[in-house]
Amino acid sequence: xxxxxxxxxxxxxxxxxxxxxxxxxxxxxxxxxxxxxxxxxxxxxxxxxxxxxxxxxxxxxxxxxxxxxxxxxxxxxxxxxxxxxxxxxxxxxxxxxxxxxxxxxxxxxxxxxxxxxxxxxxxxxxxxxxxxxxxxxxxxxxxxxxxxxxxxxxxxxxxxxxxxxxxxxxxxxxxxxxxxxxxxxxxxxxxxxxxxxxxxxxxx
Amino acid sequence: xxxxxxxxxxxxxxxxxxxxxxxxxxxxxxxxxxxxxxxxxxxxxxxxxxxxxxxxxxxxxxxxxxxxxxxxxxxxxxxxxxxxxxxxxxxxxxxxxxxxxxxxxxxxxxxxxxxxxxxxxxxxxxxxxxxxxxxxxxxxxxxxxxxxxxxxxxxxxxxxxxxxxxxxxxxxxxxxxxxxxxxxxxxxxxxxxxxxxxxxxxxxxxxxxxxxxxxxxxxxxxxxxxxxxxxxxxxxxxxxxxxxxxxxxxxxxxxxxxxxxxxxxxxxxxxxxxxxxxxxxxxxxxxxxxxxxxxxxxxxxxxxxxxxxxxxxxxxxx
Numbered sequence: 001x002x003x004x005x006x007x008x009x010x011x012x013x014x015x016x017x018x019x020x021x022x023x024x025x026x027x028x029x030x031x032x033x034x035x036x037x038x039x040x041x042x043x044x045x046x047x048x049x050x051x052x053x054x055x056x057x058x059x060x061x062x063x064x065x066x067x068x069x070x071x072x073x074x075x076x077x078x079x080x081x082x083x084x085x086x087x088x089x090x091x092x093x094x095x096x097x098x099x100x101x102x103x104x105x106x107x108x109x110x111x112x113x114x115x116x117x118x119x120x121x122x123x124x125x126x127x128x129x130x131x132x133x134x135x136x137x138x139x140x141x142x143x144x145x146x147x148x149x150x151x152x153x154x155x156x157x158x159x160x161x162x163x164x165x166x167x168x169x170x171x172x173x174x175x176x177x178x179x180x181x182x183x184x185x186x187x188x189x190x191x192x193x194x195x196x197x198x199x200x201x202x203x204x
Numbered sequence: 205x206x207x208x209x210x211x212x213x214x215x216x217x218x219x220x221x222x223x224x225x226x227x228x229x230x231x232x233x234x235x236x237x238x239x240x241x242x243x244x245x246x247x248x249x250x251x252x253x254x255x256x257x258x259x260x261x262x263x264x265x266x267x268x269x270x271x272x273x274x275x276x277x278x279x280x281x282x283x284x285x286x287x288x289x290x291x292x293x294x295x296x297x298x299x300x301x302x303x304x305x306x307x308x309x310x311x312x313x314x315x316x317x318x319x320x321x322x323x324x325x326x327x328x329x330x331x332x333x334x335x336x337x338x339x340x341x342x343x344x345x346x347x348x349x350x351x352x353x354x355x356x357x358x359x360x361x362x363x364x365x366x367x368x369x370x371x372x373x374x375x376x377x378x379x380x381x382x383x384x385x386x387x388x389x390x391x392x393x394x395x396x397x398x399x400x401x402x403x404x405x406x407x408x409x410x411x412x413x414x415x416x417x418x419x420x421x422x423x424x425x426x427x428x429x430x431x432x433x434x435x436x437x438x439x440x441x442x443x444x445x446x447x448x449x450x451x452x453x454x455x456x457x458x459x460x461x462x463x464x465x466x467x468x469x470x471x472x473x474x475x476x477x478x479x480x481x482x483x484x485x486x487x488x489x490x491x492x493x494x495x496x497x498x499x500x501x502x503x504x505x506x507x508x509x510x511x512x513x514x515x516x517x518x519x520x521x522x
């Protein structure tokens with residue numbers, strides 16, 4: 001992903017601007033953006049995008065330490081839900097949109113991932129929607145996602161920059177549609193299948 | 205001690221000078237704001253082929269009860285040009301002196317949710333009235349729900365031009381929640397009886413406190429909101445009607461989740477507002493105005509039926 005920082009930042013800007021143009025949905029969405037390499041970098045923490053003054057910059061760093069990401073989420077998500085409830089909000093099950101271009105550095109991510117996604121262990125366990133581009137294996141993405149239809153991998157040989165852009169298009173559509181459904185009798189997580197991606201289960 | 209007036213109780217001194225050019229554009233009808241308001245915008249017309257008004261309300265009293273009903277389109281639906289998907293009906297049953305009610309919330313993922321809610325209310329009221337006319341000892345609630353589900357399926361058959369549409373197809377078209385029931389006078393005081401499908405709910409408001417009558421999705425022990433709703437035409441495995449006494453100094457409230465979500469456990473600002481304003485039955489237009497309060501993130505359709513016990517011939521303060 002080294003040469004694709006601009007696609008990442010353009011995608012994040014577009015996501016934030018689109019949500020800002022939908023103030024009724026933006027009022028119900030709190031967004032955190034985390035980058036992970038050897039450790040986690042918090043780019044945005046539980047943000048109400050309507051009041052966001054500056055779009056954070058994403059940076060490409062080396063390595064893909066999945067364990068750092070899931071350890072962070074395991075601490076962060078219960079704390080965030082607690083803070084929102086303390087402020088009087090009803091909280092729906094969180095959603096994590098996970099994007100990686102590489103295989104995990106080691107296998108030690110499985111334990112925090114299992115604890116994070118086990119609803120018996122973590123009452124506020126998130127739905128994880130995983131997207132793999134470049135070198136990441138479909139089997140890995142399938143293991144990261146909490147449902148088989150939440151796991152996507154880019155078509156082999158696809159342009160990485162284009163894949164990142166399409167990931168953000170799908171992410172934006174998913175957030176908007178899920179946000180719209182929050183005012184219904186049956187709120188649901190809507191996951192948009194990104195163009196140029198296949199379901200990981202179809203590749204494994 | 206001077207009695208505190210409700211927001212709709214104005215005296216002659218309050219009468220606006222209708223010739224004044226500087227009257228506020230909304231007069232007394234700007235939405236009541238609870239906490240942070242929803243931003244102001246001009247509602248879009250609903251994108252439907254048949255007429256679907258933004259707001260309906262009803263206001264009447266019979267010998268034993270005062271009844272108010274309001275059903276208002278949610279701010280999100282106004283913003284997007286989507287019709288009101290909630291529906292409600294209230295009716296007097298002369299033989300028993302009871303008030304019958306039905307409240308439905310069309311599931312927004314259904315293609316004609318507003319029609320599903322309308323059919324459900326109409327069918328449930330018809331089935332309930334039919335049974336009450338027969339003066340049976342007890343209403344067969346399973347049959348009320350079954351008749352309602354059949355009506356939805358029958359209408360779907362017409363719409364889809366299929367003899368026997370699958371349940372999934374009916375859900376896709378008309379899925380809806382429903383609470384149907386009645387409040388009847390009885391020797392020991394009024395008794396309410398009702399049945400529930402989905403997350404439309406009911407409360408007894410008394411002395412400023414709300415008591416859930418039906419299954420309530422606001423379980424404080426849950427860390428995240430449960431969104432599992434099984435709507436009509438799917439019938440519950442076991443029909444569990446609820447019968448409960450209604451104290452003479454209480455009000456029975458039946459409402460969709462557009463009201464229930466904002467109410468929560470009733471201890472917040474919305475609960476306090478309604479507890480204050482519903483101590484006595486307000487005029488119907490004030491009831492609708494109250495229900496149309498503006499509070500950020502609460503933008504779903506809202507429906508509320510209120511039934512206040514009254515003595516025969518008693519004048520209710522308005």
